[in-house]
Amino acid sequence: MFFRATRLIGFIGLFMTAAVFLAATQSPAGDKLPELNVGYIYTTHHSPFIVAMAKGEEFRDFGVYLRPVVDKMKYELMDGDTPLALLNIIVNKSGAETTTMFAQGNMDMALASGPAIMAGIDQGTKMKILCPTHVDGMSLVFPPQSTLSGWDQVAAHIKAATQPVKIGYHSPTSAPRIVIEGALKQAGFTVTQDANQQDADVLLVDLKDTANFIPALTSGQVDAWVGPAPHPEVSEMKKVGHIALDLRDLPPAGAWHNFPCCVLAARDEVIAANPAAVGKTVELLGKSAEWCNGHKAEEGKAMAAWTGSPAEAVEKSNIVFTTAATENWMKGQGTYLDMLNSMGKFRGQLKGKTLHEAQDVLFDLSYTTSK
Numbered sequence: 539m540f541f542r543a544t545r546l547i548g549f550i551g552l553f554m555t556a557a558v559f560l561a562a563t564q565s566p567a568g569d570k571l572p573e574l575n576v577g578y579i580y581t582t583h584h585s586p587f588i589v590a591m592a593k594g595e596e597f598r599d600f601g602v603y604l605r606p607v608v609d610k611m612k613y614e615l616m617d618g619d620t621p622l623a624l625l626n627i628i629v630n631k632s633g634a635e636t637t638t639m640f641a642q643g644n645m646d647m648a649l650a651s652g653p654a655i656m657a658g659i660d661q662g663t664k665m666k667i668l669c670p671t672h673v674d675g676m677s678l679v680f681p682p683q684s685t686l687s688g689w690d691q692v693a694a695h696i697k698a699a700t701q702p703v704k705i706g707y708h709s710p711t712s713a714p715r716i717v718i719e720g721a722l723k724q725a726g727f728t729v730t731q732d733a734n735q736q737d738a739d740v741l742l743v744d745l746k747d748t749a750n751f752i753p754a755l756t757s758g759q760v761d762a763w764v765g766p767a768p769h770p771e772v773s774e775m776k777k778v779g780h781i782a783l784d785l786r787d788l789p790p791a792g793a794w795h796n797f798p799c800c801v802l803a804a805r806d807e808v809i810a811a812n813p814a815a816v817g818k819t820v821e822l823l824g825k826s827a828e829w830c831n832g833h834k835a836e837e838g839k840a841m842a843a844w845t846g847s848p849a850e851a852v853e854k855s856n857i858v859f860t861t862a863a864t865e866n867w868m869k870g871q872g873t874y875l876d877m878l879n880s881m882g883k884f885r886g887q888l889k890g891k892t893l894h895e896a897q898d899v900l901f902d903l904s905y906t907t908s909k
Contacts (some may be wrong), residue, residue, distance in 0.1 A: 577648035827859035
């Protein structure tokens with residue numbers, strides 16, 4: 539009798555789970571909700587989306603919020619009491635992986651670095667940048683025993699080195715990697731990715747994943763690395779790294795302040811087929827961004843529970859969350875475009891293009907605000 543009862547309880551549980559999932563995939567009118575694959579990365583650059591998932595129905599007062607179906611995996615995008623879409627959540631390792639999934643048609647919307655999305659668009663993937671998610675939040679990290687502080691000392695260290703200073707990055711199209719290369723070249727340093735070019739000032743090393751930052755530094759594979767928050771702050775807290783400078787302080791002075799990094803992007807056909815869901819996702823990110831800016835301690839706790847990042851490291855980050863496509867943000871996108879072209883990274887429809895020429899190919903900013 540015990541086994542029969544247990545089996546019956548199991549069947550009831552499966553039935554209830556199936557019923558909940560079926561209800562989650564239908565609109566109030568009984569129509570099937572659109573299912574969208576939505577990606578993000580374990581970084582505080584994506585805090586607004588992570589916090590929106592973590593808070594769920596606590597954000598109901600925003601008018602738009604995420605209702606959990608399967609925790610961390612499936613959510614209903616809600617407009618008041620009306621479900622607009624079922625979001626299947628995907629965790630990516632990098633912007634490069636995200637753009638590959640976009641190209642394969644396996645990603646519908648995602649948060650990723652702006653340069654990575656640009657690279658995907660250049661390669662022919664039909665998608666658009668919808669809005670920023672933040673500005674700033676990138677740092678250069680040396681070993682914990684280092685005393686380097688600020689650009690002048692870092693530059694002097696590079697000049698004094700008898701062989702190329704090896705700086706690691708986690709993805710070829712990540713914002714930190716593009717910014718550090720562009721700034722170093724503007725400062726007159728020779729930058730290479732060829733380990734045999736011993737007359738270069740800096741050798742950039744692809745570490746493939748943020749998980750390799752600390753092992754690569756402690757093993758001596760690299761002399762330093764550039765990466766997004768909270769990895770630099772975490773490395774200092776764990777005493778396995780030293781933040782020599784925030785990338786916002788690279789020369790020329792002020793040029794990298796409030797500089798763009800991550801964006802929300804979506805495939806063209808997804809935007810066309812689901813304008814309400816796309817618009818409400820942008821709205822939710824904007825409202826969650828404002829909440830995160832004003833509740834750093836609570837954001838830190840939510841991120842710590844979700845990603846394992848120490849709450850104190852999250853609080854120390856200098857990120858400003860926003861979905862506003864400001865004039866400065868757009869200027870920064872133009873800088874990325876120019877830098878990527880100067881580095882020979884574009885071979886497709888963005889090759890040789892100015893921001894004005896490429897704007898309609900890159901952006902659909904109709905769902906956000908500009909200032």
